[in-house]
Amino acid sequence: xxxxxxxxxxxxxxxxxxxxxxxxxxxxxxxxxxxxxxxxxxxxxxxxxxxxxxxxxxxxxxxxxxxxxxxxxxxxxxxxxxxxxxxxxxxxxxxxxxxxxxxxxxxxxxxxxxxxxxxxxxxxxxxxxxxxxxxxxxxxxxxxxxxxxxxxxxxxxxxxxxxxxxxxxxxxxxxxxxxxxxxxxxxxxxxxxxxxxxxxxxxxxxxxxxxxxxxxxxxxxxxxxxxxxxxxxxxxxxxxxxxxxxxxxxxxxxxxxxxxxxxxxxxxxxxxxxxxxxxxxxxxxxxxxxxxxxxxxxxxxxxxxxxxxxxxxxxxxxxxxxxxxxxxxxxxxxxxxxxxxxxxxxxxxxxxxxxxxxxxxxxxxxxxxxxxxxxxxxxxxxxxxxxxxxxxxxxxxxxxxxxxxxx
Numbered sequence: 515x516x517x518x519x520x521x522x523x524x525x526x527x528x529x530x531x532x533x534x535x536x537x538x539x540x541x542x543x544x545x546x547x548x549x550x551x552x553x554x555x556x557x558x559x560x561x562x563x564x565x566x567x568x569x570x571x572x573x574x575x576x577x578x579x580x581x582x583x584x585x586x587x588x589x590x591x592x593x594x595x596x597x598x599x600x601x602x603x604x605x606x607x608x609x610x611x612x613x614x615x616x617x618x619x620x621x622x623x624x625x626x627x628x629x630x631x632x633x634x635x636x637x638x639x640x641x642x643x644x645x646x647x648x649x650x651x652x653x654x655x656x657x658x659x660x661x662x663x664x665x666x667x668x669x670x671x672x673x674x675x676x677x678x679x680x681x682x683x684x685x686x687x688x689x690x691x692x693x694x695x696x697x698x699x700x701x702x703x704x705x706x707x708x709x710x711x712x713x714x715x716x717x718x719x720x721x722x723x724x725x726x727x728x729x730x731x732x733x734x735x736x737x738x739x740x741x742x743x744x745x746x747x748x749x750x751x752x753x754x755x756x757x758x759x760x761x762x763x764x765x766x767x768x769x770x771x772x773x774x775x776x777x778x779x780x781x782x783x784x785x786x787x788x789x790x791x792x793x794x795x796x797x798x799x800x801x802x803x804x805x806x807x808x809x810x811x812x813x814x815x816x817x818x819x820x821x822x823x824x825x826x827x828x829x830x831x832x833x834x835x836x837x838x839x840x841x842x843x844x845x846x847x848x849x850x851x852x853x854x855x856x857x858x859x860x861x862x863x864x865x866x867x868x869x870x871x872x873x874x875x876x877x878x879x880x881x882x883x884x885x886x887x888x889x890x891x892x893x894x895x896x897x898x899x900x901x902x903x904x905x906x907x908x909x910x911x912x913x914x915x916x917x918x919x920x921x
Contacts, residue, residue, distance in 0.1 A: 515912075517902070525626070541611040588613060626901060658903050666915070678745075825861065827864035
């Protein structure tokens, strides 16, 4: 099965949150088709005559898709924004508000068509009915991080993140620049770099489209091989993305191992749980006095939390904590490794994430017949949950973009 055969097969509408304390930004509704979010932001900023840092947005949206979200633009008047025209995007001024920051959203609503279904209509209907029943019993789906976090045709982000946490800057740089995978169109030049191609020669050999790799190679040539300095050629947000990818990979491993013995909607003494209180997430520990109340609400509005490991993480005194400790040990890591005094931008104190995510307003329609079967789905997820992960659990198999990677 696959998705994104065409952009209209993947429609996302973000539930953006706009504050109004300063009202120092122009707030716009942006609908884009087949645009990378960061590239669109840069193009929007260029046409408004401001830095790309003046454009705020709550979340990155899929490229091969039709997406709608709010953005904020600082340092420009409404008339200038109104005149902006970008092919493949429509922009409408909706008022004034505060800068929109990453995370300022209440969730996303999706309309996604799944194609390439190799079963008959009855079998698909039975599969989906059984999946919906399981989701209702559990109160949601397992909240794994999706392939978008790690890469698909070239899944190197977590490997780079692990090297950064270990402070092995040479390994991080060489992995990011040189790690080659079969589906990567630039695998030959990457392999040549790892096999000893000089920094200047590699800089000239890498195509302009690989701008981050070239920026690091230029730094390596100028400094004679200072790998730490080479990392500083990358945006700090990208550097943290690597560390977050490693934390996410560890999260997935911990949750997967726990699910081998404990159902997703079951809590143990010592587990951490997370709940929403007045728009904020609150954590507490499961103990003898609240166990019954916790268990009654796990299939409704709270979830066991798994740590996103960092230097301030406290592992729960439960199976979750034991598994996390064992996986850390197998990685040759300690929690303190996530602190980085040399490059503070790479440090992470850690946090927690629900292992059970909710889906709302789910509906689906089966189209066509055996040999040309598709399924149109509609659903809403909270922020941070992946539509692809939900679909994989709904359909019970891997579901990836048609034609390869699309991140």
